[in-house]
Amino acid sequence: MKIILSLFFACTTFLCHAQNNSIKKEKWHWDNPSRQDTSAGYVQVLKVDNMLYISGAVTKEVTPEGIRQVYNALEKSLKSFGATFQNVVKENLYTTDIEAMKKHNSIRKAFYNGDFPAATWVQVSRLYMSEAKLEVELTAHLPK
Template structure:
């Protein structure tokens, strides 16, 4: 009888623990003390386990300068958790002018130093900011310790 009670208690404990299967999210948002933008409702970087999910950085111009501006902002986002472009495994790029992006792609490629991630580039009619012409988001992996 004691063993039956013990098994019952263990199974209840296991069920309760399984229901509390919450993930731990660490956040960074441009030095903001609340670590998120409560107006639009997003965070710039969320770290779950060893993965960084980086919200889009934007530019109002698809030019070498505008592209560099985006990737410098992404670099700052990566550095918030001690990462760099060598940690990036996925890039999603949204632009209102894919031909200009292709023309000035060398500005982007310089940040990866020939270690490119999986990437998807999409031309869109418009981005969240009405004057934005380019937005890039990343997924990066940190080493497991």
């Protein structure tokens, strides 16, 4: 019984310490002083160590202008921590019209200047904002 109790307390102590490990998070949210959106509950850019996790930028139109608008917003998000599209290692693209996105892919590709990230494109029936037609999120890696 004494061994079982010792193991229980050792495991409980370990789990408590494992759950108390915290990470340093730096946030940026469209120049918002609170650095996050409390109504929807998200942040535009979250920096942990040398990684940037960038929430999706959206547009209502999958047109050259709409795509450019999304990637300009993502560029601003990247710049908030001194990054560029050359720091992007993963791109997730969600659209309600994959064929239109494929047709205008040259607009997207120009932002990467030939240095493309891993990417996933998914057609969905709708996005969080019901009028949105395209949302793109990024993960970027900063030099140490």
